[in-house]
Amino acid sequence: MNWNILNSEAQLEAIKQESADQPVMIFKHSTRCSISAMALSRMERNWKEEAGIKPYYLDLISYRSLSNKIADEFDIDHQSPQVLLIQDGKCVYDASHMSISFDDLKQQVAA
Template sequence: MAQWKEITTNEEWEQLFAATTEQPIVVYKHSTACSISFIAMQEYEAYLSKTPNPDIEYVLVKVIESRPVSNQITEDTGLRHVSPQMLYIKNKEVVWDASHWNINEKRMTAALN
């Protein structure tokens, strides 16, 4: 099973974002205070438990606990922040994104595999 890695510092984000020219990433921005985020997290974990794209690195940012990282992602991608939010980033560009109820296993499989 693929696993996500939690990032908590801007340095970790900067390294991952720069490396998207070599390996794309999926960033899941999660709010620990939101019931929709809780459901989206279950969908994310369901996707990762099956056959996720092995060429992608999967990361998690807790938007309350790691607000500076969340804000930097918003600045670097140019996408307005919402949570929950999922971003598929390749070559420093968002090539797919989803939020709220659109974060589900079926959509992730279609967009990422």
């Protein structure tokens, strides 16, 4: 899995624009949380590039203000860990904790 590191607010506009051409996933990860580590590991083990989803990784401990900006920008409640699926500039799906699933992401993209 080839993560794109998300570490600046300027990237949010680019992500919105990218999401017009292909779905974009943002994985908000807490490096201090064992549940987040487990969700990240499951995502990486199940990831398939052919799904056509561009993955972004956010270390929300290091970039907490950016994590809050994402919640505001896409009108979702902040969770940790959390996955957001962005299509056409909008968050069309989000999941947190043990609800994070690559299969669910694929189903959302196919819908």
